[in-house]
Amino acid sequence: MLKVLDSAVPIACWSCAVAHNESTLFCPHCSKIQPPPGADYYSVFSLEPRLTLDLGMLEHQFHKLSRKLHPDRFARATPEEKDWSLADTALLNDAYRTLRDPIRRTEYLLKLHGAEIGEEHSGKGRTDPSRVPADLLEEVFDLNMQLEEMRAAKKMGEEDPDLKQSLTEAKKKFDGLLDDVDNDLRTQWTAWDDGDASARSAAQKTMLALLDRRRYLDNLVRDVNETLGAN
Amino acid sequence: MAEGRVVGIDLGTTNSLVAYMQGDAPVVIPGVDGSNLVPSIVALDPIPASGGRPTVTVGNSARRVLIETPERVIYSVKRLMGRSLDEVRDELKFFPFRLADDVEAGEVPRVQLGELRFTPPEISAYILRQLKRNAERFFGEPVTQAVITVPAYFNDAQRQATKDAGRMAGLEVLRLVNEPTAAALAYGLDRAKEGTIAVYDLGGGTFDISILKLRDGIFEVQSTNGDTHLGGDDIDNLLLAIALDEIHSEHGVDLRTQPGAVQGLRKDAIDAKISLSSESSAKFDIELPNGDRYQREIPREVFEQLIEPVLNRTAGPCKQALTDAGITPEQIDEVVLVGGSTRIPSVRRLVDDIFHLSARGKKPHTELNPDEVVALGAAVQADILAGASKTTEEMLLLDVTPLSLGIEALGGVVARIIPRNSTIPASATEHFTTGVDGQTNVAIHVLQGERELAADCRSLARFDLKGIPPMTAGLPRIEVKFLIDADGILHVSAREQRSGKAAEIEVKATYGLTDEQVETMILDSFDHAEEDFAKRLLIEARNEAETILAKVEQARMSPAWGALRGEEQSAIGAAGDRLAAVKAGDDLTAIREATLALDRATHRLAELMMDAAVTTAIRGKTMTAAGEDLGEEVTAPHPMAPAEFK
Numbered sequence: 001m002l003k004v005l006d007s008a009v010p011i012a013c014w015s016c017a018v019a020h021n022e023s024t025l026f027c028p029h030c031s032k033i034q035p036p037p038g039a040d041y042y043s044v045f046s047l048e049p050r051l052t053l054d055l056g057m058l059e060h061q062f063h064k065l066s067r068k069l070h071p072d073r074f075a076r077a078t079p080e081e082k083d084w085s086l087a088d089t090a091l092l093n094d095a096y097r098t099l100r101d102p103i104r105r106t107e108y109l110l111k112l113h114g115a116e117i118g119e120e121h122s123g124k125g126r127t128d129p130s131r132v133p134a135d136l137l138e139e140v141f142d143l144n145m146q147l148e149e150m151r152a153a154k155k156m157g158e159e160d161p162d163l164k165q166s167l168t169e170a171k172k173k174f175d176g177l178l179d180d181v182d183n184d185l186r187t188q189w190t191a192w193d194d195g196d197a198s199a200r201s202a203a204q205k206t207m208l209a210l211l212d213r214r215r216y217l218d219n220l221v222r223d224v225n226e227t228l229g230a231n
Numbered sequence: 232m233a234e235g236r237v238v239g240i241d242l243g244t245t246n247s248l249v250a251y252m253q254g255d256a257p258v259v260i261p262g263v264d265g266s267n268l269v270p271s272i273v274a275l276d277p278i279p280a281s282g283g284r285p286t287v288t289v290g291n292s293a294r295r296v297l298i299e300t301p302e303r304v305i306y307s308v309k310r311l312m313g314r315s316l317d318e319v320r321d322e323l324k325f326f327p328f329r330l331a332d333d334v335e336a337g338e339v340p341r342v343q344l345g346e347l348r349f350t351p352p353e354i355s356a357y358i359l360r361q362l363k364r365n366a367e368r369f370f371g372e373p374v375t376q377a378v379i380t381v382p383a384y385f386n387d388a389q390r391q392a393t394k395d396a397g398r399m400a401g402l403e404v405l406r407l408v409n410e411p412t413a414a415a416l417a418y419g420l421d422r423a424k425e426g427t428i429a430v431y432d433l434g435g436g437t438f439d440i441s442i443l444k445l446r447d448g449i450f451e452v453q454s455t456n457g458d459t460h461l462g463g464d465d466i467d468n469l470l471l472a473i474a475l476d477e478i479h480s481e482h483g484v485d486l487r488t489q490p491g492a493v494q495g496l497r498k499d500a501i502d503a504k505i506s507l508s509s510e511s512s513a514k515f516d517i518e519l520p521n522g523d524r525y526q527r528e529i530p531r532e533v534f535e536q537l538i539e540p541v542l543n544r545t546a547g548p549c550k551q552a553l554t555d556a557g558i559t560p561e562q563i564d565e566v567v568l569v570g571g572s573t574r575i576p577s578v579r580r581l582v583d584d585i586f587h588l589s590a591r592g593k594k595p596h597t598e599l600n601p602d603e604v605v606a607l608g609a610a611v612q613a614d615i616l617a618g619a620s621k622t623t624e625e626m627l628l629l630d631v632t633p634l635s636l637g638i639e640a641l642g643g644v645v646a647r648i649i650p651r652n653s654t655i656p657a658s659a660t661e662h663f664t665t666g667v668d669g670q671t672n673v674a675i676h677v678l679q680g681e682r683e684l685a686a687d688c689r690s691l692a693r694f695d696l697k698g699i700p701p702m703t704a705g706l707p708r709i710e711v712k713f714l715i716d717a718d719g720i721l722h723v724s725a726r727e728q729r730s731g732k733a734a735e736i737e738v739k740a741t742y743g744l745t746d747e748q749v750e751t752m753i754l755d756s757f758d759h760a761e762e763d764f765a766k767r768l769l770i771e772a773r774n775e776a777e778t779i780l781a782k783v784e785q786a787r788m789s790p791a792w793g794a795l796r797g798e799e800q801s802a803i804g805a806a807g808d809r810l811a812a813v814k815a816g817d818d819l820t821a822i823r824e825a826t827l828a829l830d831r832a833t834h835r836l837a838e839l840m841m842d843a844a845v846t847t848a849i850r851g852k853t854m855t856a857a858g859e860d861l862g863e864e865v866t867a868p869h870p871m872a873p874a875e876f877k
Contacts, residue, residue, distance in 0.1 A: 063449050067627055071656065071717045075237075075405050075616035090656040090714055097653055 014080075025069060025088050033069065036087040040112060041095035049109055051189035055100060062096045103214065106185060106207060115208055133213050136177075140220065143170050150227050164228065171224045174217055181214045237376045237405060237617045238366050239609025241413075242355060242393065244309040244462060245435030245571065247271050248606035249362040249377075255622040257417065257610035259603050260369045262290065262361075268602060269365070270294050272306040273357045275345040285345065289361040298498075301490040302329070303345040307464060308358075310436050311351040312396075313389030313743065316340050339744055352392045352744065353752050356399035360754055363400055368771055371823065377402045378613040380605050381719075382437040383409035384457030384633045386679050387691050388743050390719050395749045405616050407718040410434070411441035412630050413608030414569040415450055417599055419626075426564035427453075429552075431582050431595070432605075433545060434570035436462040440549045442556045442563070448625035454555035454652045455633045456548035463504070463572040465541050470500035473537075474515055474527065482523045492520070507534050508574045535577045542581050549585045555652050560586045566595040573601050629654050632715050639676035639685040648713060651681065658714040669701040673709060677721065691721060700730045772822045776814040779829055783807055791839035799835060806832040 012019050016030035025044070027034055042049045045061050067073070069092055074085040098104045107117050132140050146167055153160050188210070191203040239257070241248045246268040250259045259267040274293035278285045288296075297304045310322050319330065319340045331341040331348040341348040359379075366374045379402075381393050390407055397404035408416075411430035418428075424445050432439040439457040443450050474496055479485050486492040496517065503513035507529065515527040553560060563586050572578060583589050599607065615623045631652045637645035638661065648659040663673050673696040680688030699707050711725040744752075783803060786792055792800070810825040 063447065063451075066449070066629060070627055070629070072406070072612075072615055072627060073618075076618060086656050086714070086716055087658075089717075090658040093654040093657050094659075097657070 025065070025092075033074070033081055033084050033088065035084050036091050039091070041098055041108060044092055044095040045099070047099075049112065050193045051106060051109060052193050053099060053105065058096070058100055062092070065092050102182070102185070103211070106189075107211060110204060110207060110211075113204065115204060117208070117211070133216060139170075139173075143167075143174075143220065143224070146170070147223060147227050154227075167224055167228060171221060171228070174221050174224070178214065178217050178221065181210050181217065185210050185214075235373060235375055236366075236370060237378060237613035238362075238374055239413075239606055239611070239613040240359065240362055240377050240379045241410070241603075241606035241609055242309065242358065242379055242381075242396070243271055243435060243605075244307050244437065244464065245271060246602060247358050247362055248603060249366050250603075250606040250610035251366070252610050252614040252620065252622070257607040257614075259606055260366050262365045263368070264291060266291065269358065269361055270306070271309065271358050272297065272304060273308070273344075273354050274300075274304040275347060277303075278346065285347070287357050289357050298491050298494050300345075301494050302343075305342055305344055305349075305354055307436055308342075308351050308354040310460075310464075311340065311342070312355060313386065313392035314340070314351070339748075350744065350752070352396040352749075353399060353754075355393070355396035356752070356754055359396055359400035359402060363402060367768075371768065371819075375401065375403055376405050376613075378406045378408055378609045378616065379404055380408050380410045380413050380609050382432075382434070382457060382459055383411050383439040383441050383455040383630075384437065384459050385409075385719070386459075386634055386689055387719070387721050388689075389459070391743050394718065394720070395744055395752075398749055399752045399754055401754065404718075406612060407720075408609055408612045408628070409439070409441065409452075409455065409630055409633075409719075410437075410605045411439045411455070411567075411569060412443065412450065412452055412628060413606075413612060414567055414599075414604045415441070415443050415445075415608065416611040416626070416628060417604045417608035418567050418596060419445055419450060424565075427556075427558065427562055428565040428567060429549075429563045429586060430567045430569060431545070431549070431573065432457075432569035433572040433578060434462050435572075436460070436464050438462060438545050438548065440545070440552045442552050442558070449627050449629060451629040451654070452631045452652075453558075454552045455631055456552040456555070457633070458544060458548060461541065461544055462570070466504055466538050466572065466575075467497060467500050469537050469541070470503060470529070470534075471497050474500060474517075474525070477527060478517075478519065478525050482519055482521065482525060484519050484521055484523070486519075489520075503529055504534075504575075507531050508576060531576075538575070538577065542575075542578055546581065546585055561591065566593075567604075568595045568597050569601055569604055571602050573597070630717070630719075631655060632657060632719055634679045634689075635681055636691075636713060636715065636721065637678050637680075637685075637688065639678060643685045645678055645680075645683060645685050645688055649715060653715075655715050655719060656717050658712060660710060660712050663696065663709045663711060664705050665699065665702070665707050666704055668704045670704065671699045671701055672697055673699065675711065677713070677723070692723075694723065696725055699727055702729070769817065769819050769822075772819055772826065773814055776810055776822055776826050779826060779833075780807060780810060780814075783829065783833060786833070786836055786840065789840060789843075791836055791843060794839055795836060799832075803829070803832045803836065 013027035013030060013032060013034065015032040016027060018027065018029040024037060025034060026032065037043075040049070045058065045065075047053070047058075066089070069085055069089045071082065071085045071089060074082050077085070098108050111117050146163060150160070150163055150167060153163065185207060188203045188207045192200050192207070195203060236251060238260070239250045241250075248259050248267055248269065250257050261267050262269055269290040270293070272290065272293040274288045274296050276286045276288060293304055294306075297306070305328060307326060310326070311319050311328070314322075316330075316334060316338070319328075322328065323330070329343040331343050334340050339350045339352075341350050342354065344354075359377075363374055363377075377397060379393055379397055381390055385393070393407060394404050411432045414430050414432065415428060418424075425447075427442065427444050430439070430441045430443070432441075437457065437459050438461040439455065441455040442453045444453055445451075471493070475486055475493070479487075486496060499515055499517060503515060506513045510531070512528055512530040513534075514529070515525060517525045519525055553563075566582060566586050566588060568579070568582065573582075579595065582595055588595060611623060611626070612628060614620045615626055615628070618624075632649065632655050633651060635647050635651040636649040636659070637647045640646040648661055649657050663675065665673060674693065675696065676685065676693050677691045678685055678688035679691050682688050696709055696711070699709065706729065708728040709725055710728055711723060714722045714724070716722060795803075806825070806829040810822070810829050813821045813825050816822070
């Protein structure tokens with residue numbers, strides 16, 4: 001959740017003293033830069049909080065705001081304006097980085113709506129065996145065996161082409177499953193964006209499960225890639 | 232402070248340059264010797280007979296004493312910037328640096344130079360001061376603000392060390408710009424380009440690859456990667472190692488114990504490397520101390536085999552950068568080559584191979600001098616920052632952080648909080664709490680790097696959140712904000728949310744100088760004083776006047792003088808008399824104008840002498856050598872004039 005460090009956001013513009021909405025980056029009256037607003041990532045771009053986003057539009061807005069906010073534009077401004085430009089641009093960049101990525105965007109918006117996606121869940125736990133999706137138990141078990149074998153073979157400096165082949169195939173399969181998850185997520189986006197309260201809460205539940213599954217698959221594919229030495 | 236000029240500086244491993252925006256084009260500012268490149272070499276002069284602190288020389292004059300007194304000279308200091316004692320020890324295998332013996336672990340290493348000891352930022356500060364002086368001499372006014380370039384893959388400590396060096400040299404560093412991005416700016420200036428470009432930058436000591444998207448004047452870096460330990464130096468070392476080994480085994484002479492001889496041999500290795508970019512073979516021909524001759528032919532094929540492993544190390548970072556940008560080689564529209572090492576034909580073949588260039592009918596861009604392009608780009612960025620310039624008002628650079636930022640979590644695992652290739656400035660907010668009742672401190676360890684374990688990443692800083700109000704374990708909620716600024720440098724702030732109290736943080740950089748230390752290392756603080764500055768300018772102007780008058784006197788004896796028309800000769804005479812009359816006075820402007828007038832009057836004379844020099848000089852000979860053939864040392868862009876005044 002985004003929280004502003006400085007809770008004393010002035011309601012009046014520091015420069016022209018005209019009162020303004022405190023979630024704005026610039027004074028609507030005199031166009032001077034304002035201290036970082038307590039805004040969520042969507043309102044930085046003046047966007048409705050929706051999961052379906054026009055990325056071309058987002059990029060265009062990002063460039064437009066960057067031109068106005070970037071510290072390069074304030075190299076010779078007052079120390080306060082310099083600080084605000086830095087903080088505002090960081091907020092803009094963080095917002096853009098989050099919103100342009102479909103997965104980060106989904107996690108962010110669900111979190112804004114009170115969903116629990118704790119840090120302990122977000123990919124740091126690697127492949128925790130207790131979270132294996134039920135339908136994949138058998139395959140994951142086989143895959144882990146093969147990964148162990150492969151690592152052992154590598155340690156001995158041996159090449160096992162058959163093992164490599166079957167790992168590569170497994171990777172392909174799991175890559176495919178990842179794509180399926182992404183497609184399923186996209187389907188839920190519309191339900192969440194346009195549905196009524198009950199449709200939205202159902203979509204949210206489905207997406208949280210999909211995100212869990214996705215994180216699990218993602219870590220698995222990363223393990224396979226590392227073991228295969230693809231990266 | 233007066234809104235002076237902002238210059239762009241390329242603080243390189245091998246050479247450094249300073250450039251500025253002249254109208255709508257960036258140009259490099261030459262030094263007193265007329266050369267655009269200032270070798271990044273610093274020498275400590277012998278202690279003066281009268282006692283006192285010895286003076287420091289930089290550039291070509293420092294290079295000249297490298298062979299006679301290697302223990303008083305340092306080069307490639309960029310490799311040591313922001314590095315720990317252990318990391319520096321690795322460097323010492325290949326470089327004749329001598330560390331001060333009293334440095335303790337955790338301290339910034341110091342290099343022994345003659346009788347004195349310097350930290351790497353201090354050495355770099357001497358180079359920066361030289362560039363600053365060159366610019367001041369050129370403009371005739373103080374220069375206090377600069378943009379300095381750094382390798383894109385420099386970490387936080389290396390960036391901070393570079394900024395510290397700027398401050399020691401009396402420069403306010405308005406921005407650190409990544410070298411490949413600067414090169415892209417220099418290339419992107421003259422054409423309204425759109426598309427995706429890759430900048431392959433193989434310099435003296437570092438390798439960078441950056442992928443950028445250009446659109447409507449916005450240069451948005453997509454990804455960057457590199458190796459801060461890979462460059463032309465490594466190629467020199469390979470050739471040097473061969474020569475040292477063979478001299479030892481074939482002639483029984485171990486030159487390794489003679490630093491001066493090693494430096495001489497290194498110079499031969501560099502010459503051989505350079506000539507192999509255009510010739511099919513090069514030769515070592517060296518007289519040894521025992522009277523033997525070491526002669527060795529190096530065909531280009533052998534050279535290419537030798538350096539292949541070094542060059543191949545650039546392929547991995549290129550592929551990773553492509554993956555991180557989410558594109559294939561075919562989606563790269565243009566490739567720009569930067570750094571002297573990209574003159575090597577096999578480097579160009581490798582680049583062609585990585586980006587499938589010739590297969591797509593494309594060629595890499597090499598139009599701008601690869602030694603100068605970074606400085607030119609820095610000047611463009613300086614112009615953007617100075618503002619109010621029509622040429623650059625539409626341009627904006629959006630760069631990224633090269634390395635992920637993380638904090639050490641339980642079990643020594645790194646929790647990533649800002650991923651690599653995030654556009655900077657970037658921030659992340661993390662929450663911490665206490666594990667024991669009444670605990671008032673929480674320790675946080677910040678790291679930079681891509682590995683899973685804290686022990687494998689670069690430690691940036693450790694700090695304690697202090698003054699947490701005593702509460703039940705787990706109850707305090709401390710919000711810590713990590714902010715990477717536009718220079719790629721980390722800032723941390725924190726507050727305890729339940730009490731609303733800003734937690735006190737003392738960020739101790741794992742390696743690096745404290746503010747107080749930097750303060751004590753500021754070079755010649757008198758540099759800033761206005762009257763001293765005026766005095767120095769006056770002295771320099773007089774020296775220039777003397778130089779040009781002496782040269783005109785000398786030129787009267789040359790055949791070129793006879794080729795001048797009578798009125799040209801008398802114009803020179805009159806301008807010379809005028810300069811001689813004003814030069815002893817205190818009127819700086821009068822001396823400058825008279826010098827300039829004499830310079831103009833001798834323009835054709837200089838050209839005639841240059842023609843003569845060029846015809847006598849053999850192909851490939853330097854300006855200096857050509858000047859020496861004329862019986863005089865070249866000190867300016869043409870044989871007589873001082874550097875041009877603005």
